[in-house]
Amino acid sequence: MTRLSNDSMPKSEALPVFDDLLSMQAQCAKWQSQGLRLALVPTMGALHEGHLSLVRLASQKADRVLVSIFVNPKQFAKGEDLGTYPRQLAKDKEKLSALTCHGIYAPDANAMYGEDFSTSIHVGIVSEGLCGASRPHFFGGVATVVAKLLNQLRPDMAVFGEKDFQQLLVIRRMVKDLDMGVEIIGGPIIREPDGLAMSSRNAYLNTSEREIAPQLNHILRAMAEKLRQGETIAATVETGQRKLIAAGFDKIDYLELRSEKNLAPLEDPLDATKSAEARLFGAVLLGKTRLIDNWKITD
Ligand code: AMP
Numbered sequence: 001m002t003r004l005s006n007d008s009m010p011k012s013e014a015l016p017v018f019d020d021l022l023s024m025q026a027q028c029a030k031w032q033s034q035g036l037r038l039a040l041v042p043t044m045g046a047l048h049e050g051h052l053s054l055v056r057l058a059s060q061k062a063d064r065v066l067v068s069i070f071v072n073p074k075q076f077a078k079g080e081d082l083g084t085y086p087r088q089l090a091k092d093k094e095k096l097s098a099l100t101c102h103g104i105y106a107p108d109a110n111a112m113y114g115e116d117f118s119t120s121i122h123v124g125i126v127s128e129g130l131c132g133a134s135r136p137h138f139f140g141g142v143a144t145v146v147a148k149l150l151n152q153l154r155p156d157m158a159v160f161g162e163k164d165f166q167q168l169l170v171i172r173r174m175v176k177d178l179d180m181g182v183e184i185i186g187g188p189i190i191r192e193p194d195g196l197a198m199s200s201r202n203a204y205l206n207t208s209e210r211e212i213a214p215q216l217n218h219i220l221r222a223m224a225e226k227l228r229q230g231e232t233i234a235a236t237v238e239t240g241q242r243k244l245i246a247a248g249f250d251k252i253d254y255l256e257l258r259s260e261k262n263l264a265p266l267e268d269p270l271d272a273t274k275s276a277e278a279r280l281f282g283a284v285l286l287g288k289t290r291l292i293d294n295w296k297i298t299d
Contacts, residue, residue, distance in 0.1 A: 040157070047067075212249065236257075259278065
């Protein structure tokens with residue numbers, strides 16, 4: 001085990017950080033030989049309450065909780081924010097030390113992807129459209145790194161947030177299709193008091209952008225209300241798009257109503273059966289920051 005940071009916080013001392021696979025696997029094998037159930041919470045770090053809620057959920061369901069922190073180069077395209085993505089391992093460790101968390105796995109990119117690394121996992125259908133349309137590299141990168149993490153650590157379960165709802169479905173699909181034998185647990189979206197979904201990328205927002213940002217959630221909520229009242233999907237989406245631009249967002253990447261089961265687009269009329277599985281998905285650009293959110297139509 002290698003300690004990566006020199007936190008002076010005494011609480012953090014107890015929480016081990018593993019940067020090499022062999023020591024991490026030795027620890028996981030030890031836990032598993034003791035019959036302890038292991039949960040993994042994969043993250044890219046810069047932890048906020050959204051991540052921490054997943055750690056709490058994991059600790060309710062498993063005996064040992066591992067958080068992986070890895071800014072995965074394979075899910076960033078050229079020109080995206082790989083270089084500037086916030087990295088703050090010491091702070092993350094401090095936050096996790098206050099929770100029931102038994103280890104941090106923080107491999108470096110060279111260790112994760114050797115020179116000749118050549119494999120990419122493509123998950124069909126659920127990774128097409130929405131974020132998959134504007135970020136075609138993204139879900140391949142996510143699926144590949146999650147498959148590696150699951151194969152490396154062999155947890156009994158892994159926890160993902162509904163904030164990245166499409167990602168959650170992609171992982172569920174991959175695990176089922178490839179018989180990976182790990183339980184995938186989804187956790188609810190954690191928001192700021194004004195409704196903005198928490199995200200490590202919210203740190204990019206300047207003061208005026210931060211004021212505009214919660215409107216994404218407010219507009220999704222208003223759209224859900226209109227749909228519940230019987231307004232057509234086309235009219236609701238058109239109004240939503242107009243409101244987003246009026247609120248100050250620079251570009252709408254997508255704004256769509258889809259089934260939360262398989263992301264199939266939904267069409268009018270929106271009967272009770274379709275409403276029950278309908279979820280609004282939105283992605284916008286605000287300055288240089290891309291924000292995503294989603295909202296279920298019925299409770
Ligand atoms: P990231 O570090 O952004 O890759 O996210 C790691 C995990 O945390 C993913 O499963 C995300 O869906 C989840 N997550 C991120 N933000 C939130 C949030 N606001 N609420 C719940 N889960 C979240």
